[in-house]
Every structure is written in C-alpha cells, then in structure tokens.
Amino acid sequence: MSNTNPDPLYKQVKDQIVHAIVIGDLKEDELLPSIRAMANELNISVITIKRAYADLENEGYIVTRPGLGSFVTPINKESLRKKKLSEIRGRLKEITDEASRYYIEVSDIINILKELEEDK
Known part of the structure; x- marks a missing residue:
C-alpha cells in the first residue's frame, strides 16, 4: 500500500489481490485472510x-461463504484478457x-511502445 499512489487504498488492495490471482499466487478455492486479519496485517x-x-466479489474474483470466509473463484483467463484489452484500448485512445x-x-507512440518492450 502506498500513500503516494493516487488510487484509494481499497482499490490498491483489490488490485493486488487480483494480480495475485492472475499470476497464480492465489489459487482457485484458496481461503483469503478474514477482513479483520487483512486489516490488521x-x-x-x-x-x-x-x-x-x-x-x-462483485467482479467475480472471490466468493464469500458465511461462517467459512472468502475464497478465490475459478477465473476465465480468456475473459479476463478480453476485459483487460478493452481497458487498455480505452487508455490508449x-x-x-x-x-x-x-x-x-x-x-x-508505437516507437515508444517498442522501446518499452525492448527495455523489459
């Protein structure tokens, strides 16, 4: 979490969890820390x-089961890819x-993108 990041803290938390799900650090059906435990941590x-x-939960990344906690849901990587491409298209526009x-x-701009790709 960063106070210099312009995004609100809840979005920073959400984005980090989504990133962990996408790259596989958080697996399908994995239990997330409780809200209180995450807040304390x-x-x-x-x-x-x-x-x-x-x-x-609204975006379909997790499901909360009363009395059990919040769990990672299966994600459709192709659907997620299409959604992200659409978002990137808007930003590029x-x-x-x-x-x-x-x-x-x-x-x-294309040249800048190629330079950025080479710098990876």
Missing part, C-alpha cells in the same frame, strides 16, 4: 478491506487523443 481500516472484498493535440503521431 496491512494496518488499515476494516471498512477499507470490506470495500475491497465487496468489489472483488485517451493517450492518442492527447498526443494528437500536441502534433504527436501514432507512429511516435
């Missing part, structure tokens, strides 16, 4: 963790729109 509000877990206002060509 991260030293943040229970309300913040509750919001993150609620968002994760914003970037190309802004770039055109400054007379920056799409080819310049």
Whole structure:
C-alpha cells in the first residue's frame, strides 16, 4: 500500500489481490485472510478491506461463504484478457487523443511502445 499512489487504498488492495490471482499466487478455492486479519496485517481500516472484498466479489474474483470466509473463484483467463484489452484500448485512445493535440503521431507512440518492450 502506498500513500503516494493516487488510487484509494481499497482499490490498491483489490488490485493486488487480483494480480495475485492472475499470476497464480492465489489459487482457485484458496481461503483469503478474514477482513479483520487483512486489516490488521496491512494496518488499515476494516471498512477499507470490506470495500475491497465487496468489489472483488462483485467482479467475480472471490466468493464469500458465511461462517467459512472468502475464497478465490475459478477465473476465465480468456475473459479476463478480453476485459483487460478493452481497458487498455480505452487508455490508449485517451493517450492518442492527447498526443494528437500536441502534433504527436501514432507512429511516435508505437516507437515508444517498442522501446518499452525492448527495455523489459
């Protein structure tokens, strides 16, 4: 968690859990820490963790079973990939729109992307 990150803390928690699920650090049917335990571990509000877990459940990443806890659900990686591609497309549209206002060509942006790929 970072106070310098512009995202609210609940979103930072949610994003880190989603990342752990996607890369396989959290497996299907794995039990997540309780809301209170996660809040204590991260030293943040229970309300913040509750919001993150609620968002994760609404987006289908976890399921909460009363009395048992919250568990990772099976994810459809292809569906997740399509969703992320759509999100990236929207962000790239914003970037190309802004770039055109400054007379920056799409080819310049493509070159930047190629440079970034080479730097990996």
